[in-house]
Amino acid sequence: MSERHHAYRSSRTALFSLLSLLAVAALMLLLAPAQSVLAQPAPAGGPQSSNIFDHPSEGPDTQAERQVKQPGNNAPVWRAVNSTQSHFTTLPANEGGVLIQPAGEGWRQLRNGPITQWGGWTLVAMLIIVIAFYLIRGTMRLSSAPTGRMIERFSVVERLAHWSTAITFVILAISGMLMLFGKHVVLPVFGYSAFAVLANISKSLHNFIGPVFSLSIIVTFILFVKDNFPQKGDMDWITRFGGLFSRNAHIPTGRFNAGEKIWFWGGLTLLGIIMTITGFILDFPNFQQTRGQMQLAWTWHAIAAVLFILGAMGHIYMGTLGMEGAFKAMRTGRVDEAWAREHHEYWYNDVKAGRVTAERGTPAGAADRPEGQQPA
Numbered sequence: 094m095s096e097r098h099h100a101y102r103s104s105r106t107a108l109f110s111l112l113s114l115l116a117v118a119a120l121m122l123l124l125a126p127a128q129s130v131l132a133q134p135a136p137a138g139g140p141q142s143s144n145i146f147d148h149p150s151e152g153p154d155t156q157a158e159r160q161v162k163q164p165g166n167n168a169p170v171w172r173a174v175n176s177t178q179s180h181f182t183t184l185p186a187n188e189g190g191v192l193i194q195p196a197g198e199g200w201r202q203l204r205n206g207p208i209t210q211w212g213g214w215t216l217v218a219m220l221i222i223v224i225a226f227y228l229i230r231g232t233m234r235l236s237s238a239p240t241g242r243m244i245e246r247f248s249v250v251e252r253l254a255h256w257s258t259a260i261t262f263v264i265l266a267i268s269g270m271l272m273l274f275g276k277h278v279v280l281p282v283f284g285y286s287a288f289a290v291l292a293n294i295s296k297s298l299h300n301f302i303g304p305v306f307s308l309s310i311i312v313t314f315i316l317f318v319k320d321n322f323p324q325k326g327d328m329d330w331i332t333r334f335g336g337l338f339s340r341n342a343h344i345p346t347g348r349f350n351a352g353e354k355i356w357f358w359g360g361l362t363l364l365g366i367i368m369t370i371t372g373f374i375l376d377f378p379n380f381q382q383t384r385g386q387m388q389l390a391w392t393w394h395a396i397a398a399v400l401f402i403l404g405a406m407g408h409i410y411m412g413t414l415g416m417e418g419a420f421k422a423m424r425t426g427r428v429d430e431a432w433a434r435e436h437h438e439y440w441y442n443d444v445k446a447g448r449v450t451a452e453r454g455t456p457a458g459a460a461d462r463p464e465g466q467q468p469a
Contacts (some may be wrong), residue, residue, distance in 0.1 A: 097406065116381075117132075128206045128390075130299035133144040138227050147425070153260055154352070156345070157330065164430055186227075189342070194384050194385070196384075196385060196388070198383065200388040200391075200392070202396070204391075204392075207401075208273075208395050208396065209273060209274065209277070212273070212395070212396075212399040213273075213274050213277070214272075214449055215399065215403065216399065216406075217401060218404065219272075219403050219406050219407075220406065221442065223406055223407065223410050226410075227410070227414055227415070230337070230338075232414055232415065232416065232417055233337075233415060233416045234414060234415060234417045235417060235418070235431055235432060236343070236435060237431050237435065239429040239431050239432070240430045241429070242427060242429065242430045243427040243428065243430070244427065244428060244430060244433055244441075244444055245426055245427055245452050246422050246426060246427060246428045246450075247422065247423060247426040248426065249342060249426065250283065250316065250424075251316050251317070251426075252423060252424075252426050254309060254312045254316055256314060256423075257305070257312075257313075258306065258309040258310060258313050258361075261305050261306035261309055262306060262401075262405065264298055264302050265298075265299060265302055265303060266308055266398075266401075266402050267295075267396075268294075268295035268296075268298045268299045268302075268403070269295075269299060269398055270402075271291055271292065271295040272292060272295050272296065272299070273290055273395065275291065275295075300376055303372045303403070304373075304376070304378055307365075307369040307372065307373075308367075309359060310365040310369065313361065314361065314362060314365075317349075317357065318357075319351070320347065320348040320349055321349055321354045322354075322360065323354070324346075324347045324439070325347070325439065326345050326346045326350075326351075326439060327346070327350070327351040327354065328343065328351070329344055329345075330344050330346055330349045330350050330351040330352065335350060335352050337350070340346040343435060344440075345437075345438035345439050346437050346438070346439060346440070347440050347443075348437055348440040348442050348449075349437075349440045350436075350437070352411075356376040356404055356408055358403055360400075360404040360405070362402055364397045364401045364404075365401075366400065366456065367394070368394055368397045368398060371390040371391070371397070372394055373391050374387060374390040375387060375390055375391060375394060397403070401429070416436075417432075418432045438444055
């Protein structure tokens, strides 16, 4: 009897100990969430690191319970993901723990809405204005016969800087417009496959040509800035719109007229600085830029680019079809004396008086030879 009683007491003690351990474990499990919450430090501002399945606003409706009640409903997870709260990640990148940035939707609507629509229609309107002006006004020709005596207007270095800026700008403008307007214009016409190839080429060209364009702008600024300060005749040119709306108008100006100076300071300099700074922020996203900062940089970059293209359309028109001899001046670097006297009389007078260097690196006597005549 004593052995059976002893065995009974031993088994009862073991059972009681086991039940006690289970009770303590259950109590610890119940108190663990509260203890973890109390142990967390108060937020110091900014996103806090957490697990995407632990969302404080969910309460008892956890992801596990949601799967039991409504299988396939991942609303708690996506509410946590679609927040600005930073979660655990193995990526060292800036904002790597934020999977989705809700503010990106507002940027997307701005991009596909006002910037794309207003920018696109503004460019179309400018193109129509340029074509209409050419059909009505035609090319501005010299009012006097050429003399055959040529003088240097642009040196080799100046032309190289100008054409580097012009060529890189054209590449950036075409590739940028393909990326901005492509899905509205190119995609419906050529389909997804062709658009995908064009978009990929445009992106690569834009990224690599952009820094070259910025360097060209800096060099062009240094070469031409001395001749683009306000001078005598600029206000007269502005009030008479450069003679664009009157035939045989003769408005004396310096080496560059007021319209060219406005384009130099407003387009090349101001818009060039904006596009360069914002372009480098977008081109090199490895300096801890946030997505919000890059979205803001893209917005300013796109607005400045559209304005630059608008100004360039007028500048290119005047340098090609709009004015006789303008394109040849930048292609060869030389203009006829009649052209110089009619369009830039103050500069022409300075050259003839010796106040401005007439020939920079040109063989002696070349200025007095008729165009096309070779030395003996």
